[in-house]
Amino acid sequence: MNQNLKKSERQKRIEGQLRENPFLSDRKLAEIYGISIQTIRLDRLEMRIPEMRERIVQVAKNTPTLDKVKSLKKDEIIGELIDIELGKNGIAILNTTKRMIFGRTGIVRSHYIFSLADSLAISIIDAKIALTGLARLRYKKPVYAGQTLIAKARIARKKNNKYLVSVHVKVNQEEVFNAKLIVFSFEDKKKKRGIK
Amino acid sequence: MNQNLKKSERQKRIEGQLRENPFLSDRKLAEIYGISIQTIRLDRLEMRIPEMRERIVQVAKNTPTLDKVKSLKKDEIIGELIDIELGKNGIAILNTTKRMIFGRTGIVRSHYIFSLADSLAISIIDAKIALTGLARLRYKKPVYAGQTLIAKARIARKKNNKYLVSVHVKVNQEEVFNAKLIVFSFEDKKKKRGIK
DNA sequence: TAGGTACTAATAGTAGGTACTAGTACATAA
DNA sequence: TTATGTACTAGTACCTACTATTAGTACCTA
Numbered sequence: 454m455n456q457n458l459k460k461s462e463r464q465k466r467i468e469g470q471l472r473e474n475p476f477l478s479d480r481k482l483a484e485i486y487g488i489s490i491q492t493i494r495l496d497r498l499e500m501r502i503p504e505m506r507e508r509i510v511q512v513a514k515n516t517p518t519l520d521k522v523k524s525l526k527k528d529e530i531i532g533e534l535i536d537i538e539l540g541k542n543g544i545a546i547l548n549t550t551k552r553m554i555f556g557r558t559g560i561v562r563s564h565y566i567f568s569l570a571d572s573l574a575i576s577i578i579d580a581k582i583a584l585t586g587l588a589r590l591r592y593k594k595p596v597y598a599g600q601t602l603i604a605k606a607r608i609a610r611k612k613n614n615k616y617l618v619s620v621h622v623k624v625n626q627e628e629v630f631n632a633k634l635i636v637f638s639f640e641d642k643k644k645k646r647g648i649k
Numbered sequence: 650m651n652q653n654l655k656k657s658e659r660q661k662r663i664e665g666q667l668r669e670n671p672f673l674s675d676r677k678l679a680e681i682y683g684i685s686i687q688t689i690r691l692d693r694l695e696m697r698i699p700e701m702r703e704r705i706v707q708v709a710k711n712t713p714t715l716d717k718v719k720s721l722k723k724d725e726i727i728g729e730l731i732d733i734e735l736g737k738n739g740i741a742i743l744n745t746t747k748r749m750i751f752g753r754t755g756i757v758r759s760h761y762i763f764s765l766a767d768s769l770a771i772s773i774i775d776a777k778i779a780l781t782g783l784a785r786l787r788y789k790k791p792v793y794a795g796q797t798l799i800a801k802a803r804i805a806r807k808k809n810n811k812y813l814v815s816v817h818v819k820v821n822q823e824e825v826f827n828a829k830l831i832v833f834s835f836e837d838k839k840k841k842r843g844i845k
Numbered sequence: 846t847a848g849g850t851a852c853t854a855a856t857a858g859t860a861g862g863t864a865c866t867a868g869t870a871c872a873t874a875a
Numbered sequence: 876t877t878a879t880g881t882a883c884t885a886g887t888a889c890c891t892a893c894t895a896t897t898a899g900t901a902c903c904t905a
Contacts, residue, residue: 460882475709478861489884494863504862506702506891513671513708555778563781564767568760575759582751584791585759590784656851674892685853690894700893702860 458486464496475508531572532604540579542607545569551598561596570620570632573606578616580638586615587635594629602629614638654682660692671704727768728800736775738803741765747794757792766816766828769802774812776834782811783831790825798825810834 458466463486470485471477479497483490497504503511532547553565567590575583596602603623610617614637622630654662659682666681667673675693679686698704728743749761763786771779792798799819806813810833818826 476706480861491885492883495883498863506705506861509702509705509709510672513705558778560778560780562768563771563784564760564764567763567767567784571760571763572758582754582756584756584788585786586788588759588763588784588786588788590781590786592780592782592784595780676892686893687854688852691852694894702892 460496463488464500467493467496468500468502471502471508475512476505478505532569532602534573534576537577539577540608541577542605543573543577545573545576545604545606547602547604549596549598549600549602554598559597561598561600563590563592566592566596566602566622566630567632569602569604570606570622570630571634573604574618574620574632574634574636577606577608577618578636578638580614580640582639583616583636584639585634586637588632589634590630590632592630594624594627596624596629600624609633656692659684660696663689663692664696664698667698667704671708672701674701728765728798730769730772733773735773736804737773738801739769739773740802741769741772741800743798743800745792745794745796745798750794755793757794757796759786759788762788762792762798762818762826763828765798765800766802766818766826767830769800770814770816770828770830770832773802773804773814774832774834776810776836778835779812779832780835781830782833784828785830786826786828788826790820790823792820792825796820805829 467482467486470482477485479490479493482493486493496502502508532545534543534545537543547565547569549561549565553561555562567588570590571585571588575585601624604620605623606618606620608616609619616636616638618634618636620630620632620634621628663678663682666678673681675686675689678689682689692698693700699707728741730739730741733739743761743765745757745761749757751758763784766786767781767784771781797820800816801819802814802816804812805815812832812834814830814832816826816828816830817824
């Protein structure tokens with residue numbers, strides 16, 4: 454199938470193939486390239502690629518369980534609530550990571566910061582359901598991956614089921630973001646579909 | 650360590666233990682329970698639990714590769730860009746899922762909608778780097794998991810490196826969200842750290 | 846005492862290797 | 876021409892973690 458390749462070329466292909474599909478045994482690779490199993494093994498030896506079983510173990514080991522994925526996602530997007538006084542105020546922390554950045558800039562994407570602020574704002578509303586209706590966001594300084602965001606939210610005004618929540622996000626005492634949000638609360642009785 | 654257990658009790662524990670840690674071999678289990686390897690094998694046979702290597706393969710196989718995770722995340726949070734005219738306008742689609750909702754309400758969390766809008770707004774800026782500075786968001790109707798969001802963004806005004814982008818998000822022709830964003834572009838030369 | 850359950854022991858065979866030795870074909874340098 | 880090196884093949888001994896099977900013991904119960 455792939456015979457008559459140069460050694461270097463073959464090794465490149467094997468490496469790529471195993472990266473894509475770590476389940477290929479030496480025997481199958483030998484069949485694919487029309488060479489002996491021994492040659493495949495020498496190739497792996499040269500490239501320091503471990504045996505199939507070891508490769509599979511490695512894949513399995515850095516498999517996050519579903520639970521882990523979920524909690525990670527939650528943490529990543531929403532941050533960690535560290536203090537709440539329902540109906541008054543709350544504090545949340547988000548450790549930013551490389552996964553949240555733009556291409557090569559190192560700057561955290563704006564919606565992660567909003568997610569933190571919005572989630573916190575909703576968390577401090579003392580009602581079964583709270584929905585954001587209006588928001589005014591101000592990004593004051595870029596945030597770089599690795600920096601820890603501290604968000605503080607406060608209910609500034611309340612009128613019936615309408616809350617004005619202000620959120621300030623800081624990195625090392627310095628404000629990088631603030632927002633004013635109008636949030637509406639519902640008690641889950643009428644199942645209103647419209648907000649306005 | 651765990652000797653003198655009843656068979657049924659032991660089997661329950663083994664089952665749980667292997668669910669938690671599929672990497673345990675029969676020999677290790679035998680050591681843990683102070684019984685013979687053969688007994689462990691009979692236990693597995695009874696419970697139809699496959700051998701260690703097979704268990705590891707199963708874990709590895711439903712491991713999403715990093716690429717898959719990334720694209721999933723991208724799709725989930727940012728949506729799919731379906732049309733762009735750089736410097737002018739763009740359209741993106743996001744299929745909402747149960748993962749994006751509040752507790753039991755079925756209503757999509759607001760930051761997913763903002764993420765779609767914000768990402769799209771930044772995508773249509775014709776510059777290496779674009780950062781959101783200010784945003785005004787209006788959530789007009791709640792979005793329910795399963796609904797498909799269609800976002801349209803347009804550059805309304807431009808002054809130097811400052812863009813005013815308006816985004817409208819619709820579900821079935823009906824507007825559920827709109828936003829006005831002030832986005833700043835940078836050409837990656839000066840590496841400005843402040844936006845304002 | 847026979848039968849069943851729970852457990853142990855041992856053997857043959859398997860996949861997918863490691864580690865090692867030996868040998869061939871071919872090219873290149875002294 | 877000979878020597879050396881490379882690329883490759885072949886084969887053995889050994890390993891782990893099993894499967895499948897047979898055989899046997901201890902103990903309880905009807």
